[in-house]
Amino acid sequence: MKKSKKTKEKQSKVQVQQSNWRLKVAQQKLQVLGFSDERPSGRMTEATSTALKSFQKQHKLKADGELNDATYHKLTWEAFAKEGIPKVKGKEIVSRAAKYKGVPYVFGGTTTKGFDCSGYVQYVFKDCKAKLPRLADEQALQGIFVTQKQLRPGDLVFFTTYAAGASHVGIYAGDGQFWSASSSKGVILSSLKDDYWKQRYYGARRVLITNGEVYK
Structure with missing residues (x-):
């Protein structure tokens, strides 16, 4: 069965978005490691190429x-060793996240x-001195990519909701559940298996060094 022109165009657009996101992550890591001061844009620039060459030479890559x-x-592993959050454990993050159950949703809100x-995720981590x-x-853009x-x-899970890309974030709690500040219900524990979240799942990042490395 041949793919329609519309399907091919959609797949091409997704591939471009993924490519741009990967480059944007790389640009952030180059900043972390001191190879660049360029703001991550997801676009290949002369400055990014130069920074990549410097990194590659230092690590004996092509x-x-x-x-x-x-x-x-x-690049991602070297940056994770430097920017990853040490000592703080995932269970501690989840325990603090649960503490704020029921706090109402306020756009732009960063307090209880x-x-x-x-704002909720940042507050929980700050509460744990992270x-x-x-x-x-x-x-x-933080940490390293992990699959479901x-x-x-303590890992972060992201969703595409009101805007393209990572527009909603939550804290993975285990057993397929995550804490987040929902626009309709405030801070709540939800399931990744719920149709709403399942259809909008964007990806996940590991920011806690104590959660370990990822081997493919």
């Missing part, structure tokens, strides 16, 4: 300034008077 698989994986999704950026799409099967309590 220095062509391209973001190949070997470079991407080495009202949270938005990323730092995260303020916005969901910034939080989605690799999720551990």
Whole structure:
């Protein structure tokens, strides 16, 4: 069965978005490691290519300034060792997350008077003396990618809701559930298996070093 032109165009668009996201992550990691001060954009620039070449030379990789698989994986692991949150355990994060059950949703909220999704996640981590950026799409650049099967309590899960990309974030609690500040119900424990979240799942990131490395 041949794929329709519309299907091919949709797949092509998704591939471009994934490629841009991968590059955006790489640009953030180059910042973390001190190879670049360029703001992550998801677009290949001369500055990004130069930074990649420098990183590749230092780690004895093919220095062509391209973001190949070997470079991407080495880059993310080196950055994780530096930017990953040490000592704090996933169970501690989940325990703090549950503490704020029922706090109402407030767009732009960052306190116990009202949270938005990323404000809630940032607050919980701060409560455990750990730092995260303020916005969901910034939080989605942190740490390393993990699949749903690799999720551990304290990992971050992302969804595409009101805007393209990572526009909603939650804290994985274990057993297929996660805590987040829902716009309709405030801070609540939800299931990844719920149709609403299942259809909007975007990906997950590991920011806690204590949650361990990921082996494919």
